[in-house]
Amino acid sequence: MAETPAYQGKATMEKITALAKRRGFVFQSSEIYGGQSGAWDYGPLGAALKNRIAANWWREMTQLEDDIVGLDAAILMHPRTWEASGHVENFTDPLVDCKKCKARFRADQMPEESLVEKKCPECGGELTDTRRFNLMFKTYIGAVEDEANTVYLRPETAQGIYVNYKNIIQSNRMKIPFGIAQIGKAFRNEIVTRNFIFRTCEFEQMEMQFFVKPGTDEEWFKRWKERRWAYYERLGVAPARLRWHRHGPGELAHYAKDAYDIEYLFPMGWRELEGVHNRSDYDLSRHGEYSGKDLRYIDQENANERYTPYIIETSAGLTRTLLMLLCEAYDEEKITDKDGSDDWRTVLRFHPVVAPITVAVLPLMKKDGLPEIAREVRRELRADFSTDYDHAGAIGRRYRRQDEAGTPFCVTVDYETKENRTVTLRFRDSMEQTRVGIADLPGRIGAEIRAYPPPAPSPTVP
Numbered sequence: 001m002a003e004t005p006a007y008q009g010k011a012t013m014e015k016i017t018a019l020a021k022r023r024g025f026v027f028q029s030s031e032i033y034g035g036q037s038g039a040w041d042y043g044p045l046g047a048a049l050k051n052r053i054a055a056n057w058w059r060e061m062t063q064l065e066d067d068i069v070g071l072d073a074a075i076l077m078h079p080r081t082w083e084a085s086g087h088v089e090n091f092t093d094p095l096v097d098c099k100k101c102k103a104r105f106r107a108d109q110m111p112e113e114s115l116v117e118k119k120c121p122e123c124g125g126e127l128t129d130t131r132r133f134n135l136m137f138k139t140y141i142g143a144v145e146d147e148a149n150t151v152y153l154r155p156e157t158a159q160g161i162y163v164n165y166k167n168i169i170q171s172n173r174m175k176i177p178f179g180i181a182q183i184g185k186a187f188r189n190e191i192v193t194r195n196f197i198f199r200t201c202e203f204e205q206m207e208m209q210f211f212v213k214p215g216t217d218e219e220w221f222k223r224w225k226e227r228r229w230a231y232y233e234r235l236g237v238a239p240a241r242l243r244w245h246r247h248g249p250g251e252l253a254h255y256a257k258d259a260y261d262i263e264y265l266f267p268m269g270w271r272e273l274e275g276v277h278n279r280s281d282y283d284l285s286r287h288g289e290y291s292g293k294d295l296r297y298i299d300q301e302n303a304n305e306r307y308t309p310y311i312i313e314t315s316a317g318l319t320r321t322l323l324m325l326l327c328e329a330y331d332e333e334k335i336t337d338k339d340g341s342d343d344w345r346t347v348l349r350f351h352p353v354v355a356p357i358t359v360a361v362l363p364l365m366k367k368d369g370l371p372e373i374a375r376e377v378r379r380e381l382r383a384d385f386s387t388d389y390d391h392a393g394a395i396g397r398r399y400r401r402q403d404e405a406g407t408p409f410c411v412t413v414d415y416e417t418k419e420n421r422t423v424t425l426r427f428r429d430s431m432e433q434t435r436v437g438i439a440d441l442p443g444r445i446g447a448e449i450r451a452y453p454p455p456a457p458s459p460t461v462p
């Protein structure tokens, strides 16, 4: 593996957290009650960003693929699902508590000497023995709180796909190899939640399970690894901040034959962004065994040969991707104002396909009929693009506000607009401006989005 570069970007978790709150990307959950740890709320810009990341992933996985279909399965599933999947038995973290200050730690993430000496790294108090702690949230369905009514909040979306695999083959006449994609909430009772929205108890996943014939799994695994890497490059993520991490024997999940993580260089260091797993025939074999149903595939084109498919999984965190894109897009740039003085701007250089606002329409002045024309321009654009309108304050300040929200294009309506129906189109990254006819705007902006290059590596990229 190449030598690990240190993080040299301009984002810090403090800056990202503060910007996210200030601009309405992400708020602490239940803040007025002191906050709920492990949970976050997505404000107007955050909800738009999350929806656009999800829409882009969904488009890539379903619309642009011949053999992948979508699913939206329930969060609550039959409890046998989680016995079959191995989560009841194996989905645990090693946990230790401090008897004195009651702090709780993951044993695999604390200093070796604290464990050996059984000494709390925070207060020096005595630590308990390490015990296994299951990460699934358990609750009850119906009026009676007993074992027979236990249900779990799903800790991964994947199992909803496996239990529906036969339904989908039958209803959609799918033939192996094929995939099923799903986006949805997942829940884990994480012992340690820190680094903003990186590791939370409630989060969203974008998972795709690809069903293949045994013996072809390694080839498909390789192909999906390449495709998932290319996806992040298409979003403009600098390859210098991406790397592969292969799971060693001690790290492999109970279901995995082979597993790689795509890691991203966050401000706090390299961390997992997405897992690509060869899950072998573990899941379908276990569901077959626990449900008593025959989940083998019948290959009608091959003398009705029966086999249990292998599964190649691509599993990305939606909320974690959002954090990665905030870090990746964050930039601070020295600029020169019109009067020649130095100024700074904070800019989020989102790829236009995920930017929460694509075009902001700004009247130069709040008078002389300019706001009315600007609103009319916005009406023309809103069917095709996500838009914003802002007439408050000096135009330079409004550009800065849009830069900070990551808006790639601003359209300014000025006095010339009244004469010849042209506007100024301003580009976020270069701050260049050009004159465009109102009638040509949708076509021009569409063309700019299609031609958008991955941003040139910033000077801060290691």
Ligand code: GAP
Residues within 6 Å of the ligand: 155, 156, 157, 158, 188, 190, 197, 198, 199, 200, 201, 202, 203, 204, 205, 207, 272, 273, 274, 275, 313, 315, 316, 317, 318, 319, 320, 321
């Ligand atoms: N179905 C396989 C699976 O769930 P995972 O590696 O446990 O595999 C996949 O999770 C992805 O889900 C991770 O790469 C990460 O992006 C996201 N993820 C997992 N736990 C998370 C958490 N507590 N908070 C936010 N995202 C999480």
